Structure formats: structure tokens, C-alpha cells
Amino acid sequence: MPATNDASTKAGLLRRADLQSLIDALQRNDYRVIGPTVRDATVVYDEIAMVDEMPIGRGDNQDGGHYRLTDRADDAVFGYTNGVQSWRRYLFQPRRTLWRAKREARDFVVEPETEPAPKQAFIGVRACELHAIEIQDKVFVDGTYTDPDYQSRRATAFLVAVNCGSAGGTCFCSSTDTGPRSESGFDLSLTEFLDGADHAFLVEVGSERGAEIAADLPLEAATGADRQRARAITEETAASMGRTMPVDGLKDRLQQSLEHPRWQQVADRCLACSNCTMVCPTCFCSTTEDYTDITGQTAERQQRWDSCFALDHSYLHGGSVRTSTAARYRQWMTHKLAGWIDQFDVSGCVGCGRCITWCPVGIDITEEAAAFSGDGVE
Amino acid sequence: MDANPNAATAVSSAAMADAMLPRRFHVARKRNETADTLTFDLAPADTSDGFSFAPGQFNMLYLFGLGEVPISISGDAEQTDRLVHTVRLVGSVTDGFADLKRGDTIGVRGPYGAGWPMDECNGGDVLVIAGGLGLAPLRPAMYHLFNHRDHYRRVSILYGARSPADIVYHDEIQRWRQQLDINVEVTVDHADLRWHGNVGVITPLVAKAEFDPANTTALVCGPGIMMRFVAATLERRGLASDRIYVSLERNMRCAIAHCGHCQLGPHFVCKDGPVLSHDRVRDILQIAQV
Numbered sequence: 247m248p249a250t251n252d253a254s255t256k257a258g259l260l261r262r263a264d265l266q267s268l269i270d271a272l273q274r275n276d277y278r279v280i281g282p283t284v285r286d287a288t289v290v291y292d293e294i295a296m297v298d299e300m301p302i303g304r305g306d307n308q309d310g311g312h313y314r315l316t317d318r319a320d321d322a323v324f325g326y327t328n329g330v331q332s333w334r335r336y337l338f339q340p341r342r343t344l345w346r347a348k349r350e351a352r353d354f355v356v357e358p359e360t361e362p363a364p365k366q367a368f369i370g371v372r373a374c375e376l377h378a379i380e381i382q383d384k385v386f387v388d389g390t391y392t393d394p395d396y397q398s399r400r401a402t403a404f405l406v407a408v409n410c411g412s413a414g415g416t417c418f419c420s421s422t423d424t425g426p427r428s429e430s431g432f433d434l435s436l437t438e439f440l441d442g443a444d445h446a447f448l449v450e451v452g453s454e455r456g457a458e459i460a461a462d463l464p465l466e467a468a469t470g471a472d473r474q475r476a477r478a479i480t481e482e483t484a485a486s487m488g489r490t491m492p493v494d495g496l497k498d499r500l501q502q503s504l505e506h507p508r509w510q511q512v513a514d515r516c517l518a519c520s521n522c523t524m525v526c527p528t529c530f531c532s533t534t535e536d537y538t539d540i541t542g543q544t545a546e547r548q549q550r551w552d553s554c555f556a557l558d559h560s561y562l563h564g565g566s567v568r569t570s571t572a573a574r575y576r577q578w579m580t581h582k583l584a585g586w587i588d589q590f591d592v593s594g595c596v597g598c599g600r601c602i603t604w605c606p607v608g609i610d611i612t613e614e615a616a617a618f619s620g621d622g623v624e
Numbered sequence: 625m626d627a628n629p630n631a632a633t634a635v636s637s638a639a640m641a642d643a644m645l646p647r648r649f650h651v652a653r654k655r656n657e658t659a660d661t662l663t664f665d666l667a668p669a670d671t672s673d674g675f676s677f678a679p680g681q682f683n684m685l686y687l688f689g690l691g692e693v694p695i696s697i698s699g700d701a702e703q704t705d706r707l708v709h710t711v712r713l714v715g716s717v718t719d720g721f722a723d724l725k726r727g728d729t730i731g732v733r734g735p736y737g738a739g740w741p742m743d744e745c746n747g748g749d750v751l752v753i754a755g756g757l758g759l760a761p762l763r764p765a766m767y768h769l770f771n772h773r774d775h776y777r778r779v780s781i782l783y784g785a786r787s788p789a790d791i792v793y794h795d796e797i798q799r800w801r802q803q804l805d806i807n808v809e810v811t812v813d814h815a816d817l818r819w820h821g822n823v824g825v826i827t828p829l830v831a832k833a834e835f836d837p838a839n840t841t842a843l844v845c846g847p848g849i850m851m852r853f854v855a856a857t858l859e860r861r862g863l864a865s866d867r868i869y870v871s872l873e874r875n876m877r878c879a880i881a882h883c884g885h886c887q888l889g890p891h892f893v894c895k896d897g898p899v900l901s902h903d904r905v906r907d908i909l910q911i912a913q914v
Binding site: 345349352353356386393394504505531532534536538542552560561562563567568569573576580584588589 | 880
């Protein structure tokens with residue numbers, strides 16, 4: 247994992263025409279390169295080999311329950327904002343086999359799943375997503391117990407950050423202090439300069455590993471003016487956020503408002519569909535499922551993503567604890583914005599806006615949080 | 625953030641993999657406690673090492689192909705050659721325990737969680753208050769109290785069961801009762817013709833128990849509503865909320881604070897609990913469906 251050191255002062259300019267060299271350099275170093283590409287009318291992160299597969303010239307229009315890809319007037323490579331997926335699926339797999347067991351007479355033997363973790367490079371990690379990855383590290387690596395699959399994927403993952411040149415309609419990372427500029431935690435970061443024929447990227451180095459790849463790129467010397475320009479781009483982005491999270495005092499207000507009528511009001515709209523938890527880059531709930539073959543001789547234990555919006559998430563003998571949608575929405579939001587801080591010293595929300603965009607009824611977590619501010623709280 | 629890859633890889637990969645990997649134990653003994661409750665003695669299948677745990681901790685028990693359930697440990701922590709669990713048959717996994725026979729294999733992960741504060745009990749009065757199967761996680765605490773009886777002043781066990789037929793560890797409770805320096809009180813919600821003891825909820829027993837509120841620790845486990853009323857009664861009698869400990873139950877898939885299921889407000893019941901001091905959970909347990 248990258249560390250901040252004096253390597254971060256190194257930078258260079260990569261011409262748009264040379265962007266392919268980044269993918270090539272990563273592939274030469276045995277990375278499986280994953281980057282943004284358009285599929286099913288949204289930007290997804292998937293394996294790419296060519297820059298041409300990326301969403302060149304595409305932007306998006308986002309609002310509560312609304313996402314549309316648009317055509318930009320320019321050829322920006324990273325002109326889109328967050329798509330439906332986060333990088334979570336490549337570190338914390340949506341479904342995986344934990345182990346298999348084989349019956350032997352009245353006994354059984356347990357065989358651990360030994361599939362090696364892939365060596366992956368992520369191109370286009372936004373600042374909010376870098377923060378989300380660091381937040382999931384706290385869950386899966388920094389606690390008493392470690393998730394070995396997550397840990398090995400995380401340890402080898404090469405992160406190419408992209409500083410946001412524009413904010414999406416549901417973005418609010420300025421108010422959660424998680425973007426739009428990546429200050430650390432990356433191996434390389436890119437800031438896109440869109441100037442017609444001078445289309446280029448300021449490449450900044452964030453780790454030794456990043457420096458090694460950067461040495462493989464046809465970089466031109468970057469000037470102080472380039473760096474100032476990169477900062478000006480993210481400052482402008484910061485000033486154009488679509489939403490604001492009222493973070494001051496929010497934790498206490500939520501934890502003191504567990505019986506507030508607002509929970510029922512939002513539950514009247516909430517479908518408990520769990521979309522928000524599936525697109526969230528920090529949600530970490532999982533469940534386990536057991537499978538046996540038809541002969542009953544082999545059994546398999548799988549882990550898959552789960553959601554606190556599922557009724558059986560809180561199942562105990564006799565029934566579920568959180569039977570109402572109001573209780574489940576309250577669990578999600580108070581955990582994300584309040585309990586998370588008790589557990590991990592950081593909020594679980596990085597301001598990416600996905601839960602707003604991908605909520606089928608357009609429930610807006612910033613609006614719900616604001617409802618607990620000021621006069622709204624009893 | 626701790627992003628040091630060297631620190632991460634310093635933990636051996638085998639040790640890491642073990643967290644979700646069950647160890648095999650053989651059923652050494654099986655007893656019926658009640659019509660729907662069984663006690664198993666388990667012996668490790670792959671090692672001669674004993675099983676160390678602290679009173680109040682729990683294990684994840686796996687039945688081949690059926691699934692895994694969190695079950696508190698019910699044996700004596702000083703007898704490490706046998707792992708003892710009492711299981712009530714209340715669901716698709718636990719029902720499978722009825723079919724287990726001596727010599728069968730089950731999977732065990734654990735021990736997990738924070739147990740009873742036995743050190744804090746030292747030098748004072750101890751109240752052990754159990755409702756129903758809540759006696760199961762308290763039994764290791766009882767063994768500890770017996771094994772180190774001279775560390776404590778008055779020791780009282782207050783136990784409530786639904787009916788005389790639902791009393792678990794029946795013979796053992798009778799033996800405890802024969803001990804002259806332990807106070808044992810049992811009550812049942814519904815008596816039958818042969819029952820001549822206390823009838824009714826457990827709170828009247830709590831109200832008249834002898835203890836010094838300034839120097840007492842209460843260990844409480846039972847249904848949620850029982851723990852709430854017991855804690856309220858203890859507080860009315862002057863016992864501080866942070867000297868009352870309750871053992872809580874939540875859905876658990878991993879038991880290592882990764883799966884998110886067992887959360888109760890800011891607490892992971894699997895890691896911060898299952899035993900928590902009452903002052904940490906009193907307010908949140910007043911909230912419905914929390």
C-alpha cells in the first residue's frame with residue numbers, strides 16, 4: 247500500500263497520446279488493469295487493455311434516483327463522475343467461497359479455499375473512493391482479525407487516482423472532507439488538463455511503487471505552474487458540489503434522535519431494496535451461505551455481500567429484530583454517519599453520492615441528515 | 625491509516641485464514657437437559673491441545689452442510705480437555721444438533737468476545753441472575769466462583785425458568801444448593817402439581833436478594849425483557865449501572881466484527897460483547913427494533 251513520503255513531490259506531464267503507456271507499463275508489471283468503461287448505459291470498472299475502452303468524451307447527469315450518460319463537448323478521458331460501482335468489489339468480493347468440506351463416513355474434513363488473489367491495478371480511483379478503501383482497511387485489516395482475501399488483494403493493488411475535474415450532481419465530498427483532490431493513499435495520481443492539442447495529465451507520484459511505474463512512462467517535466475493549475479481544477483470542483491452533508495454535530499444529533507418521526511417519514515418512501523448499500527463504497531456487511539451437493543457428501547461455505555435493509559439481516563430465533571423499514575433505514579444511516587465514528591474513528595460516508603443517485607425513489611442522505619439539524623430535532 | 629504493507633504481511637497467512645475456518649471436534653457426550661435442550665461435551669479432533677476460553681465467551685458451531693450458529697460456552701474454563709455447549713433446538717441449524725451422536729464431528733470457531741468480569745467480582749458480593757437458557761453462558765462464571773470461592777463474599781444464584789420441566793442443569797443446581805455458602809433461588813413462571821417452590825417472574829427474588837450495593841457485581845443473562853427489569857430492580861436497590869453486566873444476543877455470521885450483523889448501536893456484540901456493562905447499553909435497549 248502506498249505511503250506518503252518525499253516521492254509525492256515527484257511529478258511529470260503525460261500527453262494524452264501517451265496515456266496508453268500507463269496501461270502498458272502496468273501490464274508489463276503483471277497487473278490486471280481495471281479501469282472505467284461504459285456498459286449498460288453507465289460507467290463501470292472492468293478489465294481494460296486500451297485507452298479507447300475508457301469513457302472518452304462522456305459525462306453524466308446525476309440527481310436523486312437519476313443517472314444519464316451524456317456526451318461532452320470535449321474528449322475528456324475522466325470527464326464522467328462516479329458510476330454505479332465502486333472499487334469495493336475488486337477488494338471485498340461480492341461472493342466468494344470461504345472453504346469446502348468433504349464428508350468421510352461420520353467425519354468430515356475442511357479444505358480452505360486457496361485461490362490466489364489477483365494482482366490488480368485500478369485506474370481512475372477518485373478521492374472519495376481512496377478514502378472509502380482506507381475505511382474498509384479499518385474493518386478488514388486493522389482490527390483484531392484480518393480478512394486474508396481482502397488483505398492480499400489490497401496489499402498488491404496499484405492505485406491510480408484521478409483528481410476530479412468536475413463534481414457530479416449528487417457529489418458532496420467537499421463537506422465530508424474526502425475530496426475532490428487525492429492528497430495521499432495512491433501510487434500515482436492524474437489530473438487531466440483539457441486544452442485541445444495540449445490535452446495532458448499531470449502525473450504525481452505517491453509511493454515507491456508508483457515511482458517505478460512512472461519511470462516507465464514518457465513523462466515531460468512538470469512545472470510549478472502545472473501543479474498550481476491542477477490545484478485550481480480541484481478547487482473549482484470543490485466549489486461546485488451538487489450536495490452538502492451537514493457534518494457538524496451530526497453524530498450526536500442522530501444518536502439522540504433514534505425515536506424521531508423522520509425515520510417513519512423516510513420509511514414511507516424507502517423500498518428497503520438495499521440499492522444504497524450495494525453501491526456504497528464503504529458498506530461491509532456480508533453473510534454466509536452453506537451449500538451441499540445432491541449426494542450430501544460435499545459442503546461449501548460462501549460469503550456474499552449482505553445489506554442491513556434485508557429482513558433476515560437481524561434474524562434471531564423467533565424473528566427479526568428490525569422488522570420495520572424505519573428501523574432498517576435508521577440502522578443504515580445512524581451506523582454510516584454516527585456509529586461508524588465510534589467504531590472506526592471516521593464517518594462511513596465519503597460523499598460519493600451513489601446512494602442518492604441509485605435510490606429508485608431518490609432518497610437523499612444529505613437531505614435526511616439535514617432533517618435532524620436545527621429545529622427538526624426534538 | 626495503517627497502510628504499511630510489511631505490518632500487514634507480518635501476520636502469518638495461515639493464522640489469518642484460520643479466522644473463518646472451523647476446527648473439528650468430536651462429540652464425546654450428549655445429554656438431554658429438557659425436551660428441546662441438549663448439552664454436548666466436545667473433544668478436539670485434530671490436536672491434543674486444550675481449549676482455552678474465558679467465562680462468558682462463545683463459539684461458532686458448524687454442522688456439516690447445515691450452517692453455523694453462535695453458542696455460548698457452558699463448561700468449566702479450568703477443564704480445557706472438554707468443550708461444553710448447551711444448545712436449544714430453535715431453528716434450522718440448531719435442530720440438526722438433535723441428530724448428533726457420540727463420535728460425530730462438528731466444526732468449532734472461537735472462542736470469541738468479551739466475557740464476564742470475573743476480576744471485577746473479586747472481594748465483593750456476586751449476583752448471578754439467569755432467565756431460561758441464559759444460565760448456559762453463566763455456568764462458566766459459576767464454576768469460576770466455586771473454584772475460587774474465597775475470592776468473593778456472598779454469592780447468590782437467582783434462576784427463573786418457564787416451568788419445572790424447562791429447568792436446565794437440574795441435578796447440578798441441586799448440588800449448588802447443597803453448598804452452605806452459596807445462596808440458590810429458583811422460580812418458575814408456570815408451576816405444575818409437583819412444584820412447591822417459587823412461582824412467578826424473577827424480579828421479586830432480585831428485590832429480596834442479600835447484597836451490599838456498594839460492593840456487588842451482578843452477572844445477568846436471559847430474555848431481553850427479563851434483563852431490563854432485573855437491571856431496573858438492581859438499580860432501584862442501589863447497584864450502579866456499571867456494576868451490572870448483561871450478555872446480549874444478535875445475529876452473527878462471522879463473530880470477528882467483519883460481517884456487520886451483530887451491531888447494537890455503536891457496539892459489535894461479537895467483539896465488544898456479548899457481555900457488556902449495563903450502562904453502555906441501557907439507553908439503546910429502550911429503543912424498539914434497534
